Amino acid sequence: MTPIEAERFRSFVMAVADYAIYMLSPDGIVRSWNAGARRFKGYEAEEIIGQHFSRFYTEEDRAAGMPARTLQTAIDEGKFEGEGWRVRKDGTRFWASVVLDPIRDESGELVGFAKITRDITERKQAALALRESEERFRLLVEGVTDYAIYMLGPDGTITNWNAGAKRIKGYEQQEVIGSNFARFYTEEDRAAGMPQRALAIAAREGRFESEGRRVRKDGTVFWAHVVVDPIRDEMGSLIGFAKVTRDVTERREAAAALERTREALFQSQKLEAIGKLTGGVAHDFNNLLNVIVSGLELLRREVQSPTGGKVVDGMQRAAERASTLTQQLLAFARQQPLKQERHNLNAVIASFEAVLRRAAKNTVAMHITLAPQLPAVMIDAPQFEAAVLNLIVNAADATPDGGGIVLSTQMEELAADQVGSLPAGRYVRVTVADNGSGMPPDVVKRAVEPFFTTKPIGKGTGMGLSQVYGLVQQSGGELHIESTVGEGTAISLYLPALADAAGDDAGYRGSDTREKALVVDDQPDVLDMAVELFRNLGYEVFSANNGRDALEILQRTPDIDVLFSDVAMPEMNGIQLGRKARELAPTLKVLLASGYPAPVLRAENADIDSFQLIVKPYRISEVMRKLRAAG
Numbered sequence: 001m002t003p004i005e006a007e008r009f010r011s012f013v014m015a016v017a018d019y020a021i022y023m024l025s026p027d028g029i030v031r032s033w034n035a036g037a038r039r040f041k042g043y044e045a046e047e048i049i050g051q052h053f054s055r056f057y058t059e060e061d062r063a064a065g066m067p068a069r070t071l072q073t074a075i076d077e078g079k080f081e082g083e084g085w086r087v088r089k090d091g092t093r094f095w096a097s098v099v100l101d102p103i104r105d106e107s108g109e110l111v112g113f114a115k116i117t118r119d120i121t122e123r124k125q126a127a128l129a130l131r132e133s134e135e136r137f138r139l140l141v142e143g144v145t146d147y148a149i150y151m152l153g154p155d156g157t158i159t160n161w162n163a164g165a166k167r168i169k170g171y172e173q174q175e176v177i178g179s180n181f182a183r184f185y186t187e188e189d190r191a192a193g194m195p196q197r198a199l200a201i202a203a204r205e206g207r208f209e210s211e212g213r214r215v216r217k218d219g220t221v222f223w224a225h226v227v228v229d230p231i232r233d234e235m236g237s238l239i240g241f242a243k244v245t246r247d248v249t250e251r252r253e254a255a256a257a258l259e260r261t262r263e264a265l266f267q268s269q270k271l272e273a274i275g276k277l278t279g280g281v282a283h284d285f286n287n288l289l290n291v292i293v294s295g296l297e298l299l300r301r302e303v304q305s306p307t308g309g310k311v312v313d314g315m316q317r318a319a320e321r322a323s324t325l326t327q328q329l330l331a332f333a334r335q336q337p338l339k340q341e342r343h344n345l346n347a348v349i350a351s352f353e354a355v356l357r358r359a360a361k362n363t364v365a366m367h368i369t370l371a372p373q374l375p376a377v378m379i380d381a382p383q384f385e386a387a388v389l390n391l392i393v394n395a396a397d398a399t400p401d402g403g404g405i406v407l408s409t410q411m412e413e414l415a416a417d418q419v420g421s422l423p424a425g426r427y428v429r430v431t432v433a434d435n436g437s438g439m440p441p442d443v444v445k446r447a448v449e450p451f452f453t454t455k456p457i458g459k460g461t462g463m464g465l466s467q468v469y470g471l472v473q474q475s476g477g478e479l480h481i482e483s484t485v486g487e488g489t490a491i492s493l494y495l496p497a498l499a500d501a502a503g504d505d506a507g508y509r510g511s512d513t514r515e516k517a518l519v520v521d522d523q524p525d526v527l528d529m530a531v532e533l534f535r536n537l538g539y540e541v542f543s544a545n546n547g548r549d550a551l552e553i554l555q556r557t558p559d560i561d562v563l564f565s566d567v568a569m570p571e572m573n574g575i576q577l578g579r580k581a582r583e584l585a586p587t588l589k590v591l592l593a594s595g596y597p598a599p600v601l602r603a604e605n606a607d608i609d610s611f612q613l614i615v616k617p618y619r620i621s622e623v624m625r626k627l628r629a630a631g
Contacts, residue, residue: 020117042089074100095124148245170217202228223249340378346370354543369408375497387468391432398436420478426497433490439483520550520565547572567594589630
C-alpha cells in the first residue's frame, strides 16, 4: 500500500460513525480513536488515547478479568468475538458486539490489536423483549386450564404439554412428551386413520377443525372440539403443528337434552291435539252408538224369523265392538272416567296371570318377575289389566317364531324429568319386554297414536297401545318405550307410588286379610268359572293354566292358603302338583277336582286320600264343605 493509499484508508476508518474502530497496544492501551468510537462511548480522542481499554468494561467484568482474557483469546485463537455490556463516559451502559484481531509485523511479532465495536443495544432490547413476550406467552399457554394447548412435531409427536391438557386428558407432561397424539383417539378412529388424516388436512388446507370422541388416561371417553394449525418456518417448511382441544361434553349433553325436551314438547302437543280431536269424535260417536244399541234391543223383540234374529245379533256384536273402540279412544284422550282405587300391582297381576299366559301363546316362553315390598298405587284395576293384556298380546305378536316375554315390576326413585316430564319421586314401574322383531325409531315415535299400527290389515285397530298410554297419563304416570330392530322391545309404565305405602304388599296381602286361593285348570272356560266361584267365596284368587306356572306362583307367593286344581292336566297332573305344592307349603289346603270318582283315582294313586277330592260337576256348597274338611 502506498503512503497515499494508507492515508486514504486511515481517513476512511477515522470517519466511520457506525462502528467504533481503534487500535490497542499489545498490553491493551488505546492508540487510535475514530468517529464511531467517539459516538458510541462519548470520549474525545485526547481523553482516551493512552488509556487502557478495560475502562469500557463494567466493574463486574473487570473484577472477573475479562479484558485480559479477551486479549489472550485473540492471541491464542487469532480472533476474539463476543457480546456484552460496555460503559460509556457518562456511566450508562450499552450492549456491544465486539471483534478483536491481533496485529503482527512481517516477522510475526505482536504489535497490537484491531478492535471493532458496534452498539447493538436496540437489537438486544428487541431480542429481550421478544424473549420476554415469548416467555409470557409460554406461561399464558401453560397456565390455561380450559383448553388443552400443545405442540406436535411433523409426524404427530407431542413436544410440549399445558395445564389444560393435563386436566382434560389426565396425563402428566412426562407421560406424553415424545409419544404420538394418536393415543388420545378411540381404537375405531385410529383404525380408520383419523389422526393422520387430521394432520394431512391441516398441512394441505392450513387448518383442521372438527368434533369427535377422545379418550382420557383412565379410559373414559369425552367429546372434544379440536383445532390443528400447521407451523412453518421463514422458508415455508413445515416444522410442526399447534393443537388446541376443548372438552365440549357438557355442551353437547345440554344441546341433546334441549333437543329431547323440544321433541318431547312437540310429541306432547301433537298427542294433546290428537286427543282433543279423538275425544270429541268418540263422545259424539258414543251417543250415536247408544241410539243404535238401544234400537237393536227393541228391534230384536219385533224380529221373529231366525234369519232376522241372526242379522240383529251380528249388528249388535258390531255395535258392541264399536262401543269398545270408542272407550279405547276416550282412554287415549284421557276423557274416560276411571275408578281409581288403592292397589298393589303384584296382586292385580297375579290374580289374572293365567289370562296373561294364555295371551302369550304356547310358542313363547313367558316369565313373571314381581319385586317384593312393592308400594301401592292408585289405579283403575280393570283398565290396568286391559293395558297389561294389550302389552302382552303386542309382545306375542312381535315374537311369531318363538322367543321370550318378561313381565316385571319394580320400585324406582326417579329424578325430575328422568322419564318424560315426571317430577322427582317414587314410582312403580311395570315392564313388558320381549326379544322379538323390535321397532325402528320412527315407529317408536308414533307407537301410541290412535289407529297407528304396523300389523297387517285386519290384525289390529292400532288402539291397544294408545289405550295404555291414555290410562297411564290419566293416572299421573308415564309410558316409556325402548326398542331396537332385531333385538326386541321393552315398554314400561311408571305410576306414582303412594307416599304411605312402604312395604305395603307383605307377600301381596297388603291391608287385605282375605285368604288366598290358587286355582289351576288347563281349560280356560272352566278356569274362569272356578276363579269367579272362589271370588264369590271371599278369596283373593290367583290362577294358572298348568302345573309349572302354578308352582312358580306358589314360590313367589308363599302365603297362599288353598290350592284348587283339576286332576287331568298335561305334563303335570293335579295330584303331582299337589305333592310338589305340599313340599313348598306343608300346611297348604289342597282340593282336587276330577270327572272320575275317587275309587278310580285311588287305584292309580295310593296317596290320593291325603288330598280333598271333589267330583265334577260340583256345587258351591260342596266346595265349601270340602274346604272346611281340609281345614
